[in-house]
Every structure is written in C-alpha cells, then in structure tokens.
Amino acid sequence: xxxxxxxxxFASRHPIWTLLVAIVAAGLLWLIxxxxxxGLEDAIGKKKVFLNAVFGGVTLGALYFLVAxxxxxxxxxxxxxxxxxGSLYLLGGYLGFEVSEATGSWLLAFPVVFxxxxxxxxxxxxxxxxxxxxxxxxxxxxTIGLSVVLADIMxxxxxxxxxxxxTPDLLSGPVELPVISSIRADTGDVIWFKxxxxxxxxxxAAIVIGVAMWLVLNxxxxxxxxxxxxxxxxxxxxxxxxxxxxxxxxxxxxxxxAGIGGIVGGTFQSLTPGEDTRFLLxxxxxxxxxxxxxxxxxxxGAVIIGLAEQLGLxxxxxxxxxxxxxxxxxxxxxxxxxxxxxxx
Amino acid sequence: MDGSRNTAGRLGSVSSGNALELRxxxxxxxxxxxxxxxTMSVRPGERRAVLGSNGAGKTxxxxxxxxxxxPTSGTIRLFGEDVTAFPAYERIRRGLRRTYQISLLFGGxxxxxxxxxxxxxxxxxxxxxxxxxxxxxxxxxAAELIEAVHLTAARDSLVANLSYGQQRQLEIALALAGAPRxxxxxxxxxxxxxxxxxxxxxxxxxxxxxxxxxxxxHDMDVALRVAESxxxxxxxxxxxxxxxxxxxxxxxxxxxxxxxxxxAHA
Amino acid sequence: xxxxxxxxxxxxxWNLIERVHPAWWVLGFIxxxxxxxxxxxxxxxxxxxxxxxxxxxxxMMFLAGYGGMVSLIQMTVAALGxxxxxxxxxxxxxxxxxxxxxxxxxxxxxxxAAAFGTLVGALAxxxxxxxxxxxxxxxxxxxxxFARQNYGLFNGYSGFNLVVPPMLFGVDWxxxxxxxxxxxxxxxxxxxxVVYVSRSPFGLALxxxxxxxxxxxxxxxxxxxHRIAAYTFASAIAAVGGILLVWQNAQISPGTAGIPAVxxxxxxxxxxxxxxxxGPFIGALIYVVLRTFSPxxxxxxxxxxxxxxxxxxxxxxxxxxxxxDGVLGLWEKWQARKPRDPLKGGR
Numbered sequence: 001x002x003x004x005x006x007x008x009x010f011a012s013r014h015p016i017w018t019l020l021v022a023i024v025a026a027g028l029l030w031l032i033x034x035x036x037x038x039g040l041e042d043a044i045g046k047k048k049v050f051l052n053a054v055f056g057g058v059t060l061g062a063l064y065f066l067v068a069x070x071x072x073x074x075x076x077x078x079x080x081x082x083x084x085x086g087s088l089y090l091l092g093g094y095l096g097f098e099v100s101e102a103t104g105s106w107l108l109a110f111p112v113v114f115x116x117x118x119x120x121x122x123x124x125x126x127x128x129x130x131x132x133x134x135x136x137x138x139x140x141x142x143t144i145g146l147s148v149v150l151a152d153i154m155x156x157x158x159x160x161x162x163x164x165x166x167t168p169d170l171l172s173g174p175v176e177l178p179v180i181s182s183i184r185a186d187t188g189d190v191i192w193f194k195x196x197x198x199x200x201x202x203x204x205a206a207i208v209i210g211v212a213m214w215l216v217l218n219x220x221x222x223x224x225x226x227x228x229x230x231x232x233x234x235x236x237x238x239x240x241x242x243x244x245x246x247x248x249x250x251x252x253x254x255x256x257x258a259g260i261g262g263i264v265g266g267t268f269q270s271l272t273p274g275e276d277t278r279f280l281l282x283x284x285x286x287x288x289x290x291x292x293x294x295x296x297x298x299x300x301g302a303v304i305i306g307l308a309e310q311l312g313l314x315x316x317x318x319x320x321x322x323x324x325x326x327x328x329x330x331x332x333x334x335x336x337x338x339x340x341x342x343x344x
Numbered sequence: 345m346d347g348s349r350n351t352a353g354r355l356g357s358v359s360s361g362n363a364l365e366l367r368x369x370x371x372x373x374x375x376x377x378x379x380x381x382x383t384m385s386v387r388p389g390e391r392r393a394v395l396g397s398n399g400a401g402k403t404x405x406x407x408x409x410x411x412x413x414x415p416t417s418g419t420i421r422l423f424g425e426d427v428t429a430f431p432a433y434e435r436i437r438r439g440l441r442r443t444y445q446i447s448l449l450f451g452g453x454x455x456x457x458x459x460x461x462x463x464x465x466x467x468x469x470x471x472x473x474x475x476x477x478x479x480x481x482x483x484x485x486a487a488e489l490i491e492a493v494h495l496t497a498a499r500d501s502l503v504a505n506l507s508y509g510q511q512r513q514l515e516i517a518l519a520l521a522g523a524p525r526x527x528x529x530x531x532x533x534x535x536x537x538x539x540x541x542x543x544x545x546x547x548x549x550x551x552x553x554x555x556x557x558x559x560x561x562h563d564m565d566v567a568l569r570v571a572e573s574x575x576x577x578x579x580x581x582x583x584x585x586x587x588x589x590x591x592x593x594x595x596x597x598x599x600x601x602x603x604x605x606x607x608a609h610a
Numbered sequence: 611x612x613x614x615x616x617x618x619x620x621x622x623x624w625n626l627i628e629r630v631h632p633a634w635w636v637l638g639f640i641x642x643x644x645x646x647x648x649x650x651x652x653x654x655x656x657x658x659x660x661x662x663x664x665x666x667x668x669x670m671m672f673l674a675g676y677g678g679m680v681s682l683i684q685m686t687v688a689a690l691g692x693x694x695x696x697x698x699x700x701x702x703x704x705x706x707x708x709x710x711x712x713x714x715x716x717x718x719x720x721x722x723a724a725a726f727g728t729l730v731g732a733l734a735x736x737x738x739x740x741x742x743x744x745x746x747x748x749x750x751x752x753x754x755x756f757a758r759q760n761y762g763l764f765n766g767y768s769g770f771n772l773v774v775p776p777m778l779f780g781v782d783w784x785x786x787x788x789x790x791x792x793x794x795x796x797x798x799x800x801x802x803x804v805v806y807v808s809r810s811p812f813g814l815a816l817x818x819x820x821x822x823x824x825x826x827x828x829x830x831x832x833x834x835x836h837r838i839a840a841y842t843f844a845s846a847i848a849a850v851g852g853i854l855l856v857w858q859n860a861q862i863s864p865g866t867a868g869i870p871a872v873x874x875x876x877x878x879x880x881x882x883x884x885x886x887x888x889g890p891f892i893g894a895l896i897y898v899v900l901r902t903f904s905p906x907x908x909x910x911x912x913x914x915x916x917x918x919x920x921x922x923x924x925x926x927x928x929x930x931x932x933x934x935d936g937v938l939g940l941w942e943k944w945q946a947r948k949p950r951d952p953l954k955g956g957r
Contacts, residue, residue: 081740141930148923281751325752336736436830448825465830472811
C-alpha cells in the first residue's frame with residue numbers, strides 16, 4: 001500500500017506501457033476539454049453525450065469505490081472475502097430510505113446508516129468471524145449464507161418494488177462545470193456542460209473519503225498497524241497489539257462504508273432486490289482489476305470499471321457487460337494480482 | 345525425455361560437462377541478499393557437501409536450483425542446459441531431485457501412493473485417466489523403491505501415521521524415483537537417531553556412481569563421511585572449497601565455526 | 611480414503627463383487643425399482659432434479675474435494691451446455707435454433723461447455739484459494755448479464771422454450787419413467803467415473819496437487835496443467851447435467867445461470883459434503899425435498915411459501931458452523947463414535 005514512489009518505479013520498469021497510458025490519458029483529456037469539430041461530432045456523436053458518459057462513469061466509479069474500498073480493506077487485513085458485502089450495501093440503502101422518509105433529511109441518513117451497519121459489522125466480526133480465524137474458506141461460506149438470509153429478510157420487509165431516495169433540494173438540479181459542451185455556431189458563445197449536482201457532490205465526497213482513508217492508512221498509528229497486518233498478520237499479533245480491536249474497527253468501517261454506499265446508490269439509481277448481487281459483483285471486479293488490499297487500487301479499478309460500463313452503455317449497449325468482463329479477464333491473464341496489487 | 349529408461353545411464357557416461365553449474369547466482373529478498381554471486385560447479389557423480397551456519401544461504405541456494413523461485417541474477421546450468429528460467433517440473437524431468445529439511449509429503453495418502461506419484465511424475469501418463477493394471481511397471485518400481493528404504497511393512501499406512509524417521513526415509517524414496525541424475529539433500533539427518541543416521545549414510549554412500557548429489561548438513565559427521573568435496577558458505581557467499589580433510593583442518597573455518605557446535609551431533 | 615471395511619486394493623484393481631459394500635447393492639436395487647414405488651411427480655420432479663443437481667454439484671465436488679479448488683463456475687458451464695442444446699437443436703425460437711440432429715448437438719454442447727470450463731480454469735488456476743471463488747463468481751455473473759442482454763445468440767431475457775429430448779427408439783424421454791432412468795443412468799455413470807478417476811494417475815496427481823503443490827512441482831508435475839485438466843473433466847460432467855436440466859424444464863433462460871442458482875449448487879455441495887462423491891447427491895436430495903415441500907410447511911406455520919430461501923440459507927449457515935464437512939462429516943463423526951471391537955480392532 002504505497003512504498004517507494006509507485007509511478008517512478010512503474011515508469012522506469014515499463015517505459016512502453018507508461019507511454020501508452022500517457023497517450024491515452026492525454027487523448028482523453030483533450031476530448032473532454034477541447035471543443036469538438038463538426039466532423040468529429042458526425043463521426044462519434046455529440047460531445048454532450050460523450051461528456052455525460054464520462055462524468056457518469058467517473059461518478060459511478062465513485063460509488064463503486066465507496067463499496068469496494070471496504071471490501072478490499074476487509075480482505076486485505078483479515079483475508080475474509082465478505083460475499084455479504086452487497087447485502088450490507090442494500091441494507092444501508094433501504095435503511096437510508098426509511099430514515100430520509102421519516103426525518104425528511106437526506107444528510108441525516110448518512111451518519112445513522114453508517115453507525116447501524118457498522119454495528120452490524122461489529123457484531124458479525126465479533127460473534128461469527130472471530131471464531132473462524134484462519135479458515136478462509138469457511139468464512140467465505142458463512143458470508144454466502146448470510147447474504148442469502150439477509151437478501152430474503154430484506155425481500156420480506158421491503159418487498160420486490162424499487163425504492164428511490166429523493167435528492168435533497170440543495171443538491172437537486174444541474175451544476176455548470178468548466179468544461180465546454182459546445183459552441184454556438186451563430187454567436188460563438190460557449191455552452192458549458194451541465195451535470196447533476198448531487199453526482200458531483202458524491203464524487204467530491206468519495207474523493208475526500210478516499211484521501212482521508214489514504215491519510216489514515218499512511219500517516220496514522222492505526223493505519224500503520226493495519227498496513228503491517230496486511231503484510232503479515234502473525235507478526236502483528238505476535239507483537240502484542242490487540243489485533244482483534246483492529247479487526248473490529250476495520251470490519252465495522254468497511255461495513256459502514258458499504259451502507260452509505262447504499263444511500264448513494266439509492267439516490268443515483270434505485271434499490272431493488274438484485275442490487276446486492278450487482279454491487280457485490282462490481283466490488284469483486286473492481287478489486288480484481290485494481291488489486292486486493294489496495295485503496296488506490298480500488299480507486300483506479302472503480303474508475304476504470306465505471307467508465308467502461310457507462311461508455312459501453314452509451315456506445316455499444318449490447319456489449320457493455322462484455323467490456324467489463326474483458327478488462328477483468330485481461331488483468332487476470334497478465335497481472336493476476338491486480339493492477340496495483342502486491343506482486344505474489 | 346522419458347527418464348525411466350536408459351537415457352540417464354547413457355548421458356552419465358558420455359557427458360564431459362558439469363552436472364550442475366552456477367554462475368554469479370544472487371537472490372535478493374527486498375534489500376536482503378540471501379545469496380550473493382555464488383559460482384560453483386559439480387561434476388556428474390560427484391558427492392558434494394555444502395556447509396555453513398544458519399542463515400548462510402544454503403537452503404536458498406537449493407531453492408534457486410530447484411526452481412522454487414527465480415534468482416535475481418546469474419545462470420544455472422543443469423547437465424549443460426541453461427535452466428535458469430525453467431519452471432520446477434522441467435528441471436525435475438531432466439534428472440534433478442530434492443529432499444526437504446522438513447518432510448514435504450502427502451499426509452492424506454499412503455506410503456505406496458506417495459512413491460507411486462513420485463514415479464509417475466517423471467514418466468509418461470501423468471494425465472492418464474485409466475487406473476494401472478495389475479503388474480504395471482510403475483507399480484512394481486514403486487514397490488522396489490519402498491523396499492530399498494525399508495518401508496515395505498508400512499506401505500499401506502497413511503503418511504500422517506508414520507514415525508518421524510519413517511517419514512524421512514520416505515522423503516529419500518521420493519528423491520530416488522524414476523532415474524535421478526542429481527539429487528539435492530537438504531539436512532536429511534535432522535532429527536534422526538544414531539542408528540537411523542547409520543542407515544542414512546549407508547543409503548547415501550550406496551547410491552549408484554552416476555548419481556551426483558549435494559548434501560546440506562549440520563551434522564559434520566554424516567556430511568564428511570558421504571562427501572568427497574565440501575563447499576563452505578557464509579553470509580550468502582562461498583567462503584571456502586576443498587576436500588573434507590582440507591576443510592576440517594583449515595584455520596579460517598575453525599576460527600569461524602569453533603564453538604559453534606558444528607562438530608557436535610545435531 | 612474409503613471408510614468401509616474392505617480389503618486394501620491396489621490402485622489398479624476394480625473387482626466389483628468383493629469391493630462393494632452391501633449397502634450400495636440395496637440402494638442400487640431400490641433406485642432401479644423406484645418407478646414401482648413412486649408416482650410420476652416424485653420420479654420426474656424430485657428424483658430427476660436430484661440426479662441433475664447432484665451431477666452439477668458432483669462436478670464442483672471433484673474440483674473442491676480432489677483438487678482443492680472451490681469453483682463457482684459449474685452451474686454456468688451446465689447452463690451453457692443447456693443453451694447450446696437449445697441453440698444447435700430445436701426449440702420454440704426458430705430464428706436462432708439450428709435444428710441439428712441430436713447426435714451432433716449433444717456432443718457439440720458438451721464440447722463447447724467443457725471448452726468454456728477449461729478457459730475459465732486457465733484464468734482461475736493462476737491464483738489461489740479464495741481468489742478462485744471470487745474470480746469464478748465474477749465470471750459466472752458476467753455470463754448471466756451477458757446472456758440476459760444478448761438477443762442474437764442467447765435470446766436475452768426470454769431464453770429458449772420447447773427444448774425437449776429427441777424421440778429415440780420410440781420413447782418419449784421426457785416422460786416420467788424414461789426421464790427417471792435417463793437421469794439415474796447419467797448420475798450413476800458420472801459418479802462411477804469420478805470414483806474411478808480419483809484413483810487413476812490423473813486423480814492421484816490431482817490430490818497431490820491439492821495437498822502439496824510445491825512438492826508436486828518438485829516431483830515433475832506441472833501443477834497448473836493438472837488443475838486446468840481437472841476443470842475440463844469436471845466441466846464435462848456439469849455439461850451433461852445442464853443438458854438434462856434444459857430437457858427437464860423444456861426451457862432455459864438467463865435465470866438458470868443466475869447467482870442464486872450458482873450459490874444453490876455451492877450450498878448443495880457443502881451441505882452434502884465435498885470429501886466424497888456421494889456427498890453432492892445427498893445434498894441435492896435434501897435441497898430438492900426442502901425446495902419442493904417447504905412452501906407447504908411454511909404455509910402451515912403462517913409464513914409465506916416464498917420464505918424457503920430463508921430456510922435454506924439458515925440451514926446452510928448451521929451446517930457451515932457446526933459441521934463444515936456437511937452431512938458426510940456428521941456421518942463420519944457418528945461412525946467414529948462406535949466402540950471398537952476389542953477382538954478385531956476395527957469397526
């Protein structure tokens with residue numbers, strides 16, 4: 001999780017890849033910020049559509065990051081593949097819906113849901129997983145059983161219809177971004193790109209949370225313990241640290257994150273049975289692509305998968321799923337530990 | 345490639361090159377150099393002992409030779425062929441074998457199954473879906489091997505139920521499967537009683553002349569009795585090479601290892 | 611590995627009469643004459659489904675029990691086999707189905723599904739343990755979403771209907787009794803194949819790879835090649851299960867390969883026990899009986915019949931908690947409690 005300067009190391013070892021990535025990144029930036037010619041628009045469609053897809057992809061990536069970050073932390077430290085993670089997401093979403101309906105406040109849902117789902121995570125870790133230390137397969141089976149049970153309980157309580165959490169008035173409506181959408185042919189006026197404010201807000205929040213997590217992991221004592229534990233769990237336990245408290249904290253935090261991810265998803269999209277599976281799958285793919293146990297990896301993977309999904313949906317709808325799968329297969333074939341995962 | 349025929353015998357007499365040749369082999373773990381710039385050659389049929397205190401890099405050396413991991417730099421040649429980048433199974437199929445300091449056996453299978461697997465591994469039919477018929481060649485070869493290490497009485501016992509000494513004997517049997525041309529013995533005497541040690545020495549000295557080996561040992565007695573040449577390692581480098589007598593009487597060796605307990609039985 | 615009292619056999623011997631415990635003969639007899647005892651519903655819906663799910667779970671057990679790899683791709687492989695039968699054979703979707711004869715589409719379906727399984731294996735074996743679960747689950751999900759969106763080949767959300775077995779020897783193989791014997795025959799064959807192969811060089815090597823891959827490499831085996839070959843073998847069995855499944859339902863849709871179905875196979879295998887090949891069939895029987903009859907039980911308790919998923923999930927949790935080796939594990943523990951005969955020493 002961040003030792004030597006990663007970029008310098010990567011650039012010096014793989015100069016060709018670095019060049020390719022730089023070209024692609026430059027191309028993307030140009031496409032976003034430069035006005036498009038008519039010829040370009042005839043060829044691949046309007047710039048507004050492209051911008052919607054790109055920003056939609058990045059903000060979807062922000063949502064995936066929130067959910068996948070907790071998943072990767074839990075696996076990285078406790079070697080626990082929490083296949084009930086998607087259920088925690090959906091539960092958080094449903095609870096968030098109830099809270100925001102009951103209190104009329106969208107913002108209040110966040111701390112309430114975080115705390116409730118985190119407590120559930122605490123209970124699971126303390127009562128269940130602690131007894132299965134080291135039996136990774138058994139833990140995974142338990143999480144599968146939990147996901148089945150939770151899914152049915154949620155179906156029982158909330159039924160099969162779809163729920164949407166209403167965006168608060170403050171954030172509803174579009175916001176103007178400093179990105180050129182198009183230029184009016186007659187007056188030469190620039191039309192700036194408009195994008196839903198709530199999605200930008202979530203993107204900013206996810207970046208803040210991600211940076212905060214990175215800071216805690218790399219600059220605080222707790223973070224140092226967690227990183228040490230990810231590297232070598234036995235050593236950490238042997239050094240006298242109350243490792244169980246660290247586990248509890250990490251699992252609770254990861255669960256809470258998944259929960260508030262549910263609120264976000266419920267606002268962006270909707271909450272239905274089946275969303276738990278979808279977000280579990282997304283977390284799996286993000287983490288496979290980005291690298292297990294790596295927060296920057298989760299961010300990178302989330303952005304890649306989010307973009308691939310949205311761009312695919314817009315430009316090649318029948319095959320968007322194939323893109324995601326192809327990316328995952330390619331990463332597995334050439335770099336099985338993930339793009340930013342620790343080499344094995 | 346079928347080592348269970350006469351190829352090994354033929355090659356053993358014809359080859360004039362070295363059985364094993366290491367040039368400048370270095371293995372780094374992060375910033376730690378487990379072995380540095382190791383250059384050594386072992387002739388076919390030669391019996392070499394590699395000695396040194398714990399942490400000298402002996403087992404890392406073995407791991408590089410078998411292919412458990414790639415060396416950071418340097419080349420490894422096996423019977424003249426550059427095997428540095430080969431996966432472990434390719435090296436084994438060219439006649440290399442190894443025993444482990446801590447027995448690596450298949451606890452859930454019987455002694456007979458263990459030896460059978462070893463015989464199968466270096467011959468054809470690894471993927472055969474057909475069970476071997478009565479009187480199958482490999483099954484009888486496996487039986488001979490089990491006999492050679494005095495485990496016939498225990499052949500149907502699960503390995504998990506064997507005594508420590510029996511497990512070590514089985515470890516040796518696995519290394520003798522097929523037609524080995526060069527064997528790496530990693531502390532074969534560890535934990536054995538004096539009688540078992542005698543048996544071990546008998547097995548090692550009784551090996552056919554064309555089979556060369558390197559033995560890592562802390563028990564100098566066993567090592568110096570079965571070896572005709574000695575390589576001493578220290579801090580990941582080769583420190584001294586010579587005959588057993590030369591090494592025993594070398595003042596530098598004595599200075600480094602006197603009082604280390606290396607002359608006591610392990 | 612065998613727990614019953616029999617003379618120790620060489621890896622080669624296959625001496626039927628001496629080897630087989632009397633309990634098996636009784637079971638075999640009962641299964642053979644079942645059509646005389648049970649009605650059509652039990653034959654077709656309960657036993658047929660048990661044998662089919664048992665086969666697919668057996669495929670998972672082969673990889674997990676003998677290979678040490680828990681793969682969630684088996685249901686997907688089975689579904690792909692079923693889809694290929696629908697696509698290459700006849701169905702109600704005339705625009706896609708090719709109408710090839712059965713002796714072409716059955717082997718073709720098995721080959722294609724096994725090839726897919728091998729490909730997934732090639733991707734999955736480069737990682738260890740729990741990563742395998744993650745990767746196979748992700749690929750299984752990808753297949754589900756793809757099949758649901760693709761209308762050119764998989765006919766999307768609706769899938770294929772009217773997929774029935776060919777009329778061979780004048781028999782309607784979808785009739786209750788013929789279908790029972792068809793599925794029984796396939797189940798017995800795949801069970802026998804697994805038992806036989808487990809003691810073949812390939813099977814022994816696979817168990818060696820499970821127990822100690824490092825040692826196997828040092829004995830001259832290519833560990834990855836063996837694992838991938840195991841996927842091929844297991845996928846062939848799953849593919850046959852999938853073909854029988856599509857014939858039983860006379861239809862196939864993306865839901866056949868959905869995540870709930872994938873997890874059900876895992877539940878079946880784990881509850882039955884993955885250490886021995888009879889486990890998956892025990893698990894399948896329990897699952898099918900629960901699935902078929904629990905709605906009635908639930909209604910009797912005043913709960914909605916749909917809550918059977920909750921029952922199955924809780925049952926699974928209980929098994930994993932208290933007996934991770936499933937029903938077989940319970941059986942073995944119970945066997946171990948029996949007092950030893952002081953004269954014979956054994957049980």
